[in-house]
Amino acid sequence: MQPKISIIIPMYNVEKYLRRCLDSVKNQTFSDWVAICVDDGSLDNCGKIAEEYAKTDKRFIVIHKKNGGLSDARNAGMPYANGKYIMFLDSDDFIHPQTMEIAYNLAEKNKSDIVSFTYDRFYRPQLMVRHVLHLDTDNVVPFGVKKRYDIEKIQTRTTNDIFEYATERTHNKTNPNRKWLIKHCQVWKNLYKKSLIKDIPFIKGILFEDFPWWSAVMLKRPRTTVVPLPLYYYIPNFGGIVLSEKQLRIMHSLCVGIKTAYKLYKQKADKIQMKKWQSLFMWFFVNWAFRKLKYLKNDTEIQSARDEFIEMNKIGVFNDVPDEWYDLREKIYKFIGDYK
Numbered sequence: 001m002q003p004k005i006s007i008i009i010p011m012y013n014v015e016k017y018l019r020r021c022l023d024s025v026k027n028q029t030f031s032d033w034v035a036i037c038v039d040d041g042s043l044d045n046c047g048k049i050a051e052e053y054a055k056t057d058k059r060f061i062v063i064h065k066k067n068g069g070l071s072d073a074r075n076a077g078m079p080y081a082n083g084k085y086i087m088f089l090d091s092d093d094f095i096h097p098q099t100m101e102i103a104y105n106l107a108e109k110n111k112s113d114i115v116s117f118t119y120d121r122f123y124r125p126q127l128m129v130r131h132v133l134h135l136d137t138d139n140v141v142p143f144g145v146k147k148r149y150d151i152e153k154i155q156t157r158t159t160n161d162i163f164e165y166a167t168e169r170t171h172n173k174t175n176p177n178r179k180w181l182i183k184h185c186q187v188w189k190n191l192y193k194k195s196l197i198k199d200i201p202f203i204k205g206i207l208f209e210d211f212p213w214w215s216a217v218m219l220k221r222p223r224t225t226v227v228p229l230p231l232y233y234y235i236p237n238f239g240g241i242v243l244s245e246k247q248l249r250i251m252h253s254l255c256v257g258i259k260t261a262y263k264l265y266k267q268k269a270d271k272i273q274m275k276k277w278q279s280l281f282m283w284f285f286v287n288w289a290f291r292k293l294k295y296l297k298n299d300t301e302i303q304s305a306r307d308e309f310i311e312m313n314k315i316g317v318f319n320d321v322p323d324e325w326y327d328l329r330e331k332i333y334k335f336i337g338d339y340k
Contacts, residue, residue: 041067
């Protein structure tokens with residue numbers, strides 16, 4: 001029987017956190033789900049732990065595969081996701097007990113393609129501080145996880161124009177719409193209708209794959225309900241991939257994402273969508289990639305970076321620039337020199 005929600009959980013060397021993650025799914029107040037646990041070639045006991053859950057609860061499905069990275073693991077889980085809706089959960093994180101109940105009911109009530117919630121913005125900084133102070137981080141329970149919500153009283157906002165709310169921009173605290181903004185593009189803080197995302201794969205082999213994927217999702221004009229509740233608990237993996245990767249690979253990944261998304265928008269977006277996407281997303285990632293140049297170690301790495309920016313320029317990424325990013329574009333042109 002088709003479940004209402006399929007939740008895809010990529011797993012790689014996170015046995016320390018995995019039980020908490022899977023327990024948060026098992027203990028949902030909403031029961032009609034299937035969890036697809038993708039063992040991405042873990043070298044620890046992730047696969048065995050997930051199999052334990054599958055033996056006692058048929059709603060857990062375990063897939064074992066060779067290591068291919070986060071994008072590849074999510075892509076591998078998609079063929080098994082036969083629910084009407086899909087969620088993503090990173091295996092070192094966990095969710096509020098009512099996450100599925102709230103998201104599903106709002107999706108059905110508002111006939112939405114996406115229900116966008118948020119993450120607890122106090123919990124992660126708290127763990128970071130405790131880590132620096134060499135205090136326990138494993139047994140800290142976020143205060144909000146015990147809170148129970150009355151779905152009928154939850155405030156939401158529904159839109160047919162996701163570009164009105166999705167942004168990388170930092171908004172002033174006095175902005176009356178601030179709480180309704182879908183800040184950043186993490187894929188795990190949304191419930192998606194499967195029909196919306198089933199043909200949008202994640203780019204394999206890059207970091208920050210969320211950006212080009214989310215850009216493609218927005219281009220489909222999804223009807224979106226925003227619910228500003230902290231239903232996701234994001235755990236800093238202190239030895240995680242983002243903290244340990246070489247800066248050149250980070251820059252390369254960002255450039256691949258920018259080029260992929262730009263080509264898609266150039267092909268399919270109307271002028272208004274293109275302008276909003278560039279202003280609200282693209283140039284923030286261009287800036288992020290350019291800032292990585294100061295960490296590069298030698299001429300070979302610098303030339304590799306220059307080649308990336310030259311290629312972006314050739315396809316037109318820097319042609320249209322908002323006033324606020326004009327100085328950045330001039331710095332990029334100076335960096336790539338005669339190739340401009």
